[in-house]
Amino acid sequence: MTTHSILVAYDFSEPARRALDWARTMHAQLHTGVVLLFVEDDRLALVEGQILPADWSKMTADRHAMLDARLRSTASEVFGPDDQIVRTRVVAGHGAECIARVAREMGCDLVIAGSTGKNAVERFLLGSTTLGLLRGSRIPVMVVH
């Protein structure tokens, strides 16, 4: 069992950044590829025209292109300009199932997730997505604090 490609579910938060830093460590030592995934919650469409603008769905392609550019910018900041190391994906979906599906589709064999907090109490409160991954993912999951 070897690790060839690591998926990091990235939402531009601090825990996600810690997960990405660990992906860089693993990449440096294991020479793996990295997939940087942003999951846009597809339930947002339910509040289109209410909380969100009426043209939210029509703007999906533009929004995803913008998010992908931000992912690529983050990847380049962390891994340097070599664009062979990191693949980026922006998908609409929800939670752990979506992350596990993308990991399978992209041939990843490790998912790294950041826990929500730094202190003991916050660490205890694992995010629901991380917990869902730990329970449901067939691929090994690494949680970093």
Place this chain on the structure above:
Amino acid sequence: MLIRSILCPVDFSDCAENALRYALGIAEKLGAEIQLLHAYEVPVLVLPDSPAIALAAEDELRDHLSRELETLARRYSGHGVELTPRLMAGAAYESISTAARELDSDMIVMGTHGRGSLMRCLLGSVAERVVRQSTIPVCTVHAPDSSRRNR
């Protein structure tokens, strides 16, 4: 953030062994060592209004588990990875936590559930507690597919 020492707690289940194989794959590439930990508690029968009765002699239990652990370590030696068996008396979570601290582990690789867990509980209570409270990265590995089908 270098990974030099991986703590791999095992309870001799298929799932733990799968995690050990995964840890070996990582350790081999990283040049890291693996501390193979098994924690045990002497089973005790507690009846009302009477002292607890140990259901096994601790010396015998320890010797038996020590042999099991060494056999497991030998089976997976030969990958060029230093594999050190460590037997600890105590509850699983506390032993894993103590071992990680005392052995200065950089990462924990463990099965999602142990021998005692029902397969439908896809994350065992020990693994969940370790993930929640560990200060170092914890990698959880599921049982091999064949093991899931057979249960």
